[in-house]
Amino acid sequence: MNTHRVPSGPRDPYPPSRELLGWLSxxxxxxxxxxxxxIYGTNVYVVSDPDGVEHVLLKNWxxxxxxxxxxxxxxxxxxxxxxxEGDFWISQRRMIQPAFLRASVGELTGLITDSNKTLLAEWxxxxxxxxxxxxxxxxxxxxxxxxxxxxxxxxxxxxxTEFRILSERPERSLEFADAFRPLAEVVDxxxxxxxxxxxxxxxxxxxxxxxxxxxxxxxxxxRQLCREVMTLVVAGHETTASVLNWTWYLLxxxxxxxxRLESELGPPGVPEPVPVDELPRYRQTRAVxxxxxxxxxxxxxxxxxxLSDDRLAGYFVPAGTEIYIAPYLIQRHPxxxxxxxxxxxxxxxxxxxxGRHALSMIPFSAGPRNCIGEFLARVEMQLHLxxxxxNLRLRYASDQPPEMVAGVNLLSRNDFIMAxxxxxxx
Amino acid sequence: MSIKxxxxxxxxxxxxxxxxxxxxxxxxxxxxDSGLDSLSFALLVTRLEETLGFDPFDESDDLQFxxxxxxxxxLYEAHRQ
Numbered sequence: 009m010n011t012h013r014v015p016s017g018p019r020d021p022y023p024p025s026r027e028l029l030g031w032l033s034x035x036x037x038x039x040x041x042x043x044x045x046x047i048y049g050t051n052v053y054v055v056s057d058p059d060g061v062e063h064v065l066l067k068n069w070x071x072x073x074x075x076x077x078x079x080x081x082x083x084x085x086x087x088x089x090x091x092x093e094g095d096f097w098i099s100q101r102r103m104i105q106p107a108f109l110r111a112s113v114g115e116l117t118g119l120i121t122d123s124n125k126t127l128l129a130e131w132x133x134x135x136x137x138x139x140x141x142x143x144x145x146x147x148x149x150x151x152x153x154x155x156x157x158x159x160x161x162x163x164x165x166x167x168x169t170e171f172r173i174l175s176e177r178p179e180r181s182l183e184f185a186d187a188f189r190p191l192a193e194v195v196d197x198x199x200x201x202x203x204x205x206x207x208x209x210x211x212x213x214x215x216x217x218x219x220x221x222x223x224x225x226x227x228x229x230x231r232q233l234c235r236e237v238m239t240l241v242v243a244g245h246e247t248t249a250s251v252l253n254w255t256w257y258l259l260x261x262x263x264x265x266x267x268r269l270e271s272e273l274g275p276p277g278v279p280e281p282v283p284v285d286e287l288p289r290y291r292q293t294r295a296v297x298x299x300x301x302x303x304x305x306x307x308x309x310x311x312x313x314x315l316s317d318d319r320l321a322g323y324f325v326p327a328g329t330e331i332y333i334a335p336y337l338i339q340r341h342p343x344x345x346x347x348x349x350x351x352x353x354x355x356x357x358x359x360x361x362x363g364r365h366a367l368s369m370i371p372f373s374a375g376p377r378n379c380i381g382e383f384l385a386r387v388e389m390q391l392h393l394x395x396x397x398x399n400l401r402l403r404y405a406s407d408q409p410p411e412m413v414a415g416v417n418l419l420s421r422n423d424f425i426m427a428x429x430x431x432x433x434x
Numbered sequence: 435m436s437i438k439x440x441x442x443x444x445x446x447x448x449x450x451x452x453x454x455x456x457x458x459x460x461x462x463x464x465x466x467d468s469g470l471d472s473l474s475f476a477l478l479v480t481r482l483e484e485t486l487g488f489d490p491f492d493e494s495d496d497l498q499f500x501x502x503x504x505x506x507x508x509l510y511e512a513h514r515q
Contacts, residue, residue, distance in 0.1 A: 083479065181471060182475065186499075
């Protein structure tokens with residue numbers, strides 16, 4: 009047995025003039041579940057086999073740190089929870105986790121519903137005027153407002169204007185980074201005021217201010233607090249907005265599925281907050297969200313780097329090798345999903361779903377380094393659909409099929425402009 | 435090879451690889467005007483870490499992001515010392 013067997017793959021390196029996701033997909037079609045490639049001057053194994061993914065993200069996760077692609081995030085957000093490693097990451101995760109537990113998120117359903125009701129009123133006004141809405145922009149504004157209110161609570165008004173840049177400038181360019189970094193001062197200002205006033209709050213910032221390092225009993229440093237808040241704002245905003253954007257597009261293209269969703273959610277009416285314990289009852293709604301995330305996972309690519317030599321799917325992994333795990337490829341894998349490119353939420357209702365490999369669906373990653381905000385994101389997306397779908401439909405006004413842009417997140421190249429149709433009597 | 439020339443060589447290498455048109459590197463060149471995009475800078479910092487053995491952005495706890503090429507070089511020079 010050749011213990012140093014390496015996977016096959018393209019001889020030529022990835023050409024940067026090509027869009028990376030498209031190139032990775034082509035190589036996947038040609039070389040399969042595990043292939044080797046040279047990408048950005050680095051040896052990479054691209055892994056789309058759930059067992060291999062499980063090995064990297066769960067079974068031997070300590071051997072894999074975040075890959076080089078994380079530098080792009082690090083230069084924007086600094087060494088926050090997404091970027092940090094080792095004991096420091098464990099300590100930070102412990103301190104931040106309580107803000108995202110079920111009970112904490114359960115306290116947010118009122119504000120999430122209120123923000124959605126405001127947007128619903130805006131869209132109904134536009135519907136009555138016979139005009140269109142920019143869904144991409146509006147769900148971005150919505151998810152930004154929700155995460156800012158969740159973090160800053162009563163101090164939301166002190167931050168809302170400055171942070172608007174996140175939804176107004178969707179590109180994550182150097183110019184954006186230059187304008188975004190100074191917002192750490194806004195976080196610092198709010199945190200300082202609270203400390204001086206000895207104010208204890210139950211919002212996310214309040215949880216972080218109260219958190220203590222387990223070993224020392226010290227609070228998080230001011231600098232680190234800012235980094236974590238900035239990370240939570242960006243991560244909590246963009247991913248949810250991306251899924252909602254694609255969800256509305258998919259519903260507009262599949263009226264039969266939309267009608268079933270409407271049937272589950274009931275007649276038009278004034279939306280009320282739904283306790284998180286009741287959310288699992290709405291199976292169609294959850295299936296629609298899962299299916300949208302399957303087809304368009306916001307975090308379409310995760311990268312890791314092997315610290316030591318390892319074996320993966322029968323191949324030798326030299327230390328330093330980068331591992332690319334693309335949820336986009338895995339979640340459209342023809343051996344894992346029937347008609348993988350078809351929008352079919354039923355696949356999440358089907359009993360056969362129980363036999364599916366757990367790592368065949370990883371929009372929030374998996375293992376110890378999974379997304380800390382998964383539960384909040386799921387609640388937020390579900391409450392959005394539960395508020396909007398009973399009361400209006402959105403019609404896609406363009407004949408053009410949408411194009412994807414696989415940057416840091418999976419976005420639509422152009423905003424979705426849609427015509428709302430209100431179902432509530434005026 | 436000085437740190438400055440190492441950095442300049444990597445700017446040029448990354449620009450070629452990423453098909454970016456690099457501006458003439460001078461101390462007062464703003465990084466925003468250099469021609470590199472955010473992905474290029476991520477690659478640049480990674481390559482410099484491999485070449486020089488450190489990443490000042492990773493190691494510093496209190497860091498202002500440099501605005502000009504000269505400041506970028508100084509940051510690396512300061513961390514080398």
